[in-house]
Amino acid sequence: xxxxxxxxxTKEFKDSIRSRWLISFTxxxxxLVIGLPFVVAYALGMMAPGIETLISGTTQVVFPFLPLIxxxxxxxxxxxxxxxxxxxxxxxxxxxRVNIFVGKFVGxxxxxxxxxxxxxxxxxxxxxxxxxxxxxxxxxxxxxxxxAMLGLAFLISVVSKDRNMALGIALFFWFLFAVLIDMGFLSxxxxxxxxxxxxxPIVVANPLELVRQISTYALIxxxxxxxxxxxxxQLGLAMVKVFGASGILPFLxxxxxxxxxxxxxxxxxxxxxxxx
Amino acid sequence: xxxxxxxxxHVTKKYGKFKALDDVTFDVGKGKIYAxxxxxxxxxxxxxxxxxxxxxxxxxxxxxxxxTRKEGKWVRENIGYLPQHxxxxxxxSVEDNLKFYAGIKGVKPQRVLETLKDIKLVRFRDxxxxxxxxxxxxxxxxxxxxxxxxxxxxxxxxxxxxxxxxQLRFRELLGELLGRGKSVIISTxxxxxxxxxxxxxxxxxxxxxxxxxxxxxxxxxxxxADLREHLLIDVGAYDAQNMLHAVEKAGFKDAEIHKGQxxxxxxxxxxxxxxxxxDVAGFTPxxxxxxxxxxxxxxxxxxxxx
Numbered sequence: 337x338x339x340x341x342x343x344x345x346t347k348e349f350k351d352s353i354r355s356r357w358l359i360s361f362t363x364x365x366x367x368l369v370i371g372l373p374f375v376v377a378y379a380l381g382m383m384a385p386g387i388e389t390l391i392s393g394t395t396q397v398v399f400p401f402l403p404l405i406x407x408x409x410x411x412x413x414x415x416x417x418x419x420x421x422x423x424x425x426x427x428x429x430x431x432x433r434v435n436i437f438v439g440k441f442v443g444x445x446x447x448x449x450x451x452x453x454x455x456x457x458x459x460x461x462x463x464x465x466x467x468x469x470x471x472x473x474x475x476x477x478x479x480x481x482x483x484a485m486l487g488l489a490f491l492i493s494v495v496s497k498d499r500n501m502a503l504g505i506a507l508f509f510w511f512l513f514a515v516l517i518d519m520g521f522l523s524x525x526x527x528x529x530x531x532x533x534x535x536x537p538i539v540v541a542n543p544l545e546l547v548r549q550i551s552t553y554a555l556i557x558x559x560x561x562x563x564x565x566x567x568x569x570q571l572g573l574a575m576v577k578v579f580g581a582s583g584i585l586p587f588l589x590x591x592x593x594x595x596x597x598x599x600x601x602x603x604x605x606x607x608x609x610x611x612x
Numbered sequence: 613x614x615x616x617x618x619x620x621x622h623v624t625k626k627y628g629k630f631k632a633l634d635d636v637t638f639d640v641g642k643g644k645i646y647a648x649x650x651x652x653x654x655x656x657x658x659x660x661x662x663x664x665x666x667x668x669x670x671x672x673x674x675x676x677x678x679x680t681r682k683e684g685k686w687v688r689e690n691i692g693y694l695p696q697h698x699x700x701x702x703x704x705s706v707e708d709n710l711k712f713y714a715g716i717k718g719v720k721p722q723r724v725l726e727t728l729k730d731i732k733l734v735r736f737r738d739x740x741x742x743x744x745x746x747x748x749x750x751x752x753x754x755x756x757x758x759x760x761x762x763x764x765x766x767x768x769x770x771x772x773x774x775x776x777x778x779q780l781r782f783r784e785l786l787g788e789l790l791g792r793g794k795s796v797i798i799s800t801x802x803x804x805x806x807x808x809x810x811x812x813x814x815x816x817x818x819x820x821x822x823x824x825x826x827x828x829x830x831x832x833x834x835x836x837a838d839l840r841e842h843l844l845i846d847v848g849a850y851d852a853q854n855m856l857h858a859v860e861k862a863g864f865k866d867a868e869i870h871k872g873q874x875x876x877x878x879x880x881x882x883x884x885x886x887x888x889x890x891d892v893a894g895f896t897p898x899x900x901x902x903x904x905x906x907x908x909x910x911x912x913x914x915x916x917x918x
Contacts, residue, residue, distance in 0.1 A: 340715065340716050342715070420702065422698065422700070424695040426716075427666050428695065430718070430760075431685065612667065
């Protein structure tokens with residue numbers, strides 16, 4: 337990485353890693369990852385939690401916090417500079433807007449990624465002693481969700497007039513993903529009123545639900561479970577019907593890739609073209 | 613290598629239907645100082661942003677022969693810019709602000725200490741920028757603009773935050789910069805600063821409503837616009853007529869008595885001479901004030917047909 341971009345990456349990393357939101361997330365996710373599997377195992381009458389309990393506990397309870405961290409932090413990245421009157425001086429330096437954008441994105445991403453690694457990774461180490469490859473996969477999915485949320489946050493940041501507006505929109509999106517189009521609630525309504533196939537666009541519209549489904553189909557569902565309509569559920573049956581059993585994961589991966597790339601490219605293009 | 617530092621040719625910048633700059637053309641000579649005069653909203657900052665390649669515009673701008681739109685990075689490497697409404701990072705210390713910009717500009721770390729000495733902020737190097745006074749912040753911003761020792765400096769309203777000492781120090785700095793062969797462009801909406809530029813035999817570019825309405829030596833502009841100041845001296849216990857004679861005898865012919873005051877038209881640097889001459893003649897002024905002509909009036913005079 338060019339030294340000039342590195343200067344921006346370093347500054348963004350330091351600024352973000354000191355943020356109270358990120359520190360709070362690290363602590364909360366650490367205790368959730370440590371405690372949840374035992375709570376779930378106890379509720380199911382098991383002696384000790386297995387990897388499945390850890391994965392589903394993490395994706396169901398810890399993942400909803402990820403947009404709550406990435407969206408507010410990322411939403412201040414561009415508009416915050418404008419609000420503090422530091423953007424013009426930054427743009428007037430011998431560095432391209434591409435490098436400024438990349439530096440900011442990478443710096444904030446690395447900070448959130450570090451928080452995820454510390455919060456979720458260290459907790460898993462304590463529980464499992466030797467972490468399994470599946471858990472690294474969960475952390476990888478968390479990184480993908482973070483990248484998608486940061487891309488969306490940067491888009492919000494570029495189009496917002498001030499930091500408060502950006503924060504408001506960011507929190508609205510978190511509420512939208514974590515509460516309004518939560519599958520547990522919506523699937524019930526859609527299944528009752530329409531064909532379960534209509535649940536697929538709802539999954540695609542919610543990156544939080546997408547990563548939950550990815551971790552379920554990539555890590556938990558065995559071929560035996562895939563053959564069982566009860567373990568597939570209404571959504572699983574609908575996806576098997578549309579994509580076939582082997583097409584579900586590629587579809588989910590493609591949808592998630594679009595969630596990472598589209599907002600990021602959109603915010604990038606707007607930032608490059610926007611006047612000071 | 614171009615003979616001019618900056619060549620601005622037929623530059624127009626539109627925001628929707630509004631023309632922030634309207635067919636502006638001028639050159640900036642190497643090692644010269646230019647005062648860009650214009651009221652707030654005249655288009656001065658927009659012009660600087662175009663020169664730095666921060667805005668899209670019609671026309672062309674060359675910096676040392678290089679197209680600012682095609683080689684923006686090179687241009688910004690060679691121009692130190694002090695934006696009018698910009699600020700350092702409040703959460704960073706003085707030194708960390710300089711280090712950050714040194715990293716982006718790709719200059720050696722030792723330049724940070726040299727710059728700290730230049731801007732006289734070594735003692736405050738660990739202080740967060742948010743805890744600095746307005747003048748100190750402005751010095752820090754000036755330091756950032758000079759970190760890479762660029763050949764061209766564009767300073768947008770550089771003295772707006774400075775106290776009297778800071779302004780004096782700034783005048784010294786201008787002398788130093790010109791002595792080192794730098795090209796300097798300073799924007800201001802204050803005529804007082806144009807007077808300062810006059811001391812360096814500088815040039816003036818007058819912008820109003822996006823148009824370049826005048827250019828040339830500051831001296832010529834001042835003469836054409838009749839930018840003399842008016843000194844209003846209270847007569848007090850003295851005889852007004854006698855005091856007026858003393859004023860005229862001191863060489864200030866454009867003087868009159870008005871509402872118990874002697875009103876004298878004089879050049880920016882002559883006020884002290886007049887007060888001293890009155891004191892020698894036995895009229896020690898007890899009170900006086902200075903009326904500066906407004907820039908708007910100056911524009912009207914400078915741009916009216918001969």
